[in-house]
Amino acid sequence: MSRQVSLIFDSDSQYFACRNLVAHFLAAGWSIQFVILGEFELPPPGNLPPMPVVRVETLAEIWKIPAVVGSTAIGAYLPGSKLREIWLGAEDHFSRNGTRPILFTGYNGVVLQRFEDGMGWRVGYDLIALNSPEDREKAMAFSSHSTLQRATLMPIIGINRTDKPSTFAVERSASWGKTRTVVFAEQVLFPRGPKEKYSLYSHMIRIALENPDWKVVVKPRTPPDGFTFHRQSDHISRFIERNFILPSNMSICYEPLDELLKKTTALLSISSTAFFDAVGTGVPSFTLSDFGISSTYGTHFFHGSGCTICLASLGKLSHGLFESRPTQEWLELKGFSPKFSPANIIAALEELKGAGANDAPLIPFESEQRLLAFPADLPAGNVAARTFWVRLTSSPNAGTVQHPPANLRKTLARIRRRIVGMAGGDAGQAGSNGKS
Structure with a gap:
């Protein structure tokens, strides 16, 4: 049976995250289309074949495009608030239209800051691709008090660009020593x-x-x-x-x-x-x-x-x-090993499809937020993430489909101001993950 994935992005770092998946999807027999939000111009494809491209001005438009809503899976590589907008739009559309694509997302390269906030934006996706065992430990700790561990697959795809990277422990470039x-x-x-x-x-x-x-x-x-x-x-x-x-x-x-x-x-x-x-x-x-x-x-x-x-x-x-x-x-x-590959996303998608994820409701985002409230005995460094959930779930209209990005940005701004005043050094942990 044919498989199709729609990969959504709006900037170069997100494009490169998606581009890293292309060869693996093609090798597994999937067809691919790029969905570009805004005016981002694709760089030359290099050694990959050109992909069909759909352009949209707003994320609301994607639910009107048959080639997207009919996909086997949708991979969203976007800033945090837009990830949630995708989820809310999918919930709104497919609650009325039955069979849905599997929703997955990941991170654009190494996550240097605010990993927990990045996970928070991704709650509700069927699959969250992680970069490394180190990130997996953080994700499991983040979700240890919720159903996220049971409901969401979190494969490790690594940060290397090839399946068999060389490492300094084994070899180095043949030309090294000849250049200055x-x-x-x-x-x-x-x-x-x-x-x-x-x-x-x-x-x-x-x-x-x-x-x-x-x-x-x-x-x-x-x-x-x-x-x-x-x-x-x-x-x-x-x-x-x-x-x-x-x-x-x-x-x-x-x-x-x-x-x-x-x-x-x-x-x-x-x-x-x-x-x-x-x-x-x-x-x-x-x-x-x-x-x-x-x-x-x-x-x-x-x-x-x-x-x-x-x-x-x-x-x-x-x-x-x-x-x-x-x-x-x-x-x-850190995720640099031939053990990890974007092919793990495809294996996880096949597992989800075999389990009937396309015909099941989306993982409930709002209920997950409340289940993910951090217990009081967690380290002080998690204060910002705990505050994030409390304010996010209590903010008026925080869950509306019509205006999620603006409401979330205002909520985050209020959280950041409050944390700066109350938590001092912990404030740097709050906010949407810059790498998304």
């Missing part, structure tokens, strides 16, 4: 302020000047006219142009990362998932310790890797500086 190029993978959010940016790129220029036989390359997250899930008011190329004159051996490069890594000696970042892209190609990868171990910058995620470098302390470069490798155990904990 350090690449810095820029992130839209980090560093946050102009002073920190100025300090960061000043050190890069100093390193380039002190090592004229090496190349220092800045790889921006997007081109100047591009956009990502996160807002970007000042592209890094413009910041550098305003503040610096680059030495001849330092440049800004927009070449695809996969191609750039083929001629890279070491990749540096603050907390970019490019770390794992480099790992997968056998290129040494390091996060910068200049910003400390901080959830604000996502550097806490890489703590324990053994692969950190202080940019301010770097002087004369040599290949010996880049010998450190993360252990296989650490990589597996």
Whole structure:
């Protein structure tokens, strides 16, 4: 019997999360269509065949498109409030129209902050794909007082782009040792302020000047006219142009990362998932310790890797500086292992279909919220998540199909203000997950 999946997204990071699923769905005999919300322009498909595309201006439109509502499954990769809007729209539509698609979602890359809030937005989906055993532990703890564990499948799909990634514990690039190029993978959010940016790129220029036989390359997250899930008011190329004159051996490069890594000696970042892209190609990868171990910058995620470098302390470069490798155990904990694959989503979808999920009501979102209230004896770090549920479920009209995003944003804003006033340092745990 034919299977079709509709993958919904509205930005580049979400597109790449969906793109990572395409080859696996095709290999399993599924047909695929992309549903793009808004004006996001698809990048070139690369080595994948082009997919049929449906464009919508609002999520309400998708329930009027037969090719979408008739899908075997709908995969939603969107910001938190839009994930809930999908669920509410599906409940409203299919409560009157019988057989429904299986709803699933996941995360766009590594989750650096507010994992529990991200889970909160996903409550009610039939399947929530997780990145790693570490995330699975968090998800199980989050849902331990609800029926979510029994009703929702949570397969681990990993964060590697291939089914058989190389690892530093086993091998490294054959070209490593023949190149003298350090690449810095820029992130839209980090560093946050102009002073920190100025300090960061000043050190890069100093390193380039002190090592004229090496190349220092800045790889921006997007081109100047591009956009990502996160807002970007000042592209890094413009910041550098305003503040610096680059030495001849330092440049800004927009070449695809996969191609750039083929001629890279070491990749540096603050907390970019490019770390794992480099790992997968056998290129040494390091996060910068200049910003400390901080959830604000996502550097806490890489703590324990053994692969950190202080940019301010770097002087004369040599290949010996880049010998450190993360252990296989650490990589597996973070989801980088051939054990994990997006194919696990497809196996879980087949399991759900075989169990009759297409003919069953959706997992009740509102009742799950109340069941997910955190008990008082949980650690203080969960105060924000507990407050999130209390205010969300008690907010007037919080569950209406007509205006869920606006109501939820207002509710979250009130929660954030209240937590800032009452919980101090715990406030950083509240709000929708930035990676979604």
